[in-house]
Amino acid sequence: MSNQPPEWPPEGGEQPGDDGLARMFAAEEAAIRDDGFTARVMEQAHNSFGVRRVVVYGAGMAGFGAAVAGIFDMAPYLPAMTGWWGGMSNALQAGAAPDPSNPAFLIVAALAAGAAFFTLALVAQER
Amino acid sequence: MAGDQKAFGQLVARHQASVRALSRRLTRSVSDGDDIAQAAFLTAWRRRSSWRGGSFRGWVCAIAYREFLATRKGRVFEASEDDHPGAAGETGERLDLTRALAALDDNERAAIALCLGAGLSHAEAALAMEAPLGSVKSWVLRGRAKLQKALAAYERA
Numbered sequence: 001m002s003n004q005p006p007e008w009p010p011e012g013g014e015q016p017g018d019d020g021l022a023r024m025f026a027a028e029e030a031a032i033r034d035d036g037f038t039a040r041v042m043e044q045a046h047n048s049f050g051v052r053r054v055v056v057y058g059a060g061m062a063g064f065g066a067a068v069a070g071i072f073d074m075a076p077y078l079p080a081m082t083g084w085w086g087g088m089s090n091a092l093q094a095g096a097a098p099d100p101s102n103p104a105f106l107i108v109a110a111l112a113a114g115a116a117f118f119t120l121a122l123v124a125q126e127r
Numbered sequence: 128m129a130g131d132q133k134a135f136g137q138l139v140a141r142h143q144a145s146v147r148a149l150s151r152r153l154t155r156s157v158s159d160g161d162d163i164a165q166a167a168f169l170t171a172w173r174r175r176s177s178w179r180g181g182s183f184r185g186w187v188c189a190i191a192y193r194e195f196l197a198t199r200k201g202r203v204f205e206a207s208e209d210d211h212p213g214a215a216g217e218t219g220e221r222l223d224l225t226r227a228l229a230a231l232d233d234n235e236r237a238a239i240a241l242c243l244g245a246g247l248s249h250a251e252a253a254l255a256m257e258a259p260l261g262s263v264k265s266w267v268l269r270g271r272a273k274l275q276k277a278l279a280a281y282e283r284a
Contacts, residue, residue: 021274024224025148025244032144041143041165042136045172 060117067110152240153195167191188245189255227277235270
């Protein structure tokens with residue numbers, strides 16, 4: 001009695017081994033021509049980076065500009081954000097009670113905003 | 128930045144055939160496969176800083192497999208006679224390889240396409256498929272046996 005599996009030896013006795021299958025896969029791959037595929041990928045890669053760069057760095061510069069404008073008391077020339085700022089300011093005052101008129105607070109806020117946008121930019125580039 | 132793009136373009140040109148072949152085998156469609164391959168290269172470009180060295184082809188093939196899975200969730204790939212990897216002037220041998228692959232179940236086909244087709248190691252394929260190493264090995268073994276049986280005629284010829 002044999003302890004070979006029921007289907008062993010396989011029918012026909014001659015079957016493609018690894019080399020035969022590898023040859024078939026390689027032949028199929030070799031038949032694929034570039035036909036502009038690389039150019040399309042690179043065009044999209046270039047475009048996606050451009051849009052992302054404009055959005056992320058644009059937002060970062062806008063935030064940084066607003067923070068700097070606040071430091072130099074240029075807030076009256078910015079678009080009205082009284083409601084938004086007031087709500088956030090109240091929330092902050094309820095916690096650590098910082099004084100928004102204190103230049104040190106504004107500098108810290110500007111630095112925090114810069115760090116946040118820089119982190120956002122790095123994360124966005126990784127995605 | 129420009130240097131990055133140029134180097135990446137060279138990598139795409141060098142490996143596009145492998146990644147497209149893998150994606151076509153997974154989707155059983157030329158156009159869907161090429162869409163997956165393109166998405167995989169774009170993902171690789173965006174996440175290039177996360178590449179820790181090793182085989183670039185293996186890395187992109189793993190990404191292509193993930194892209195395939197993500198795309199498959201929202202739709203069903205339909206293989207058609209006019210749009211399969213073995214169409215358009217292919218030899219009978221390649222046509223039969225395509226049909227033999229189509230007869231495998233999804234896991235066997237993916238494991239075969241990754242390991243025998245794209246040249247990933249069992250461990251790399253297991254990582255890409257998020258499956259136990261032993262399962263991948265058995266899918267490859269079973270898939271290979273089925274392919275060998277289906278394609279025996281070409282070995283004899």
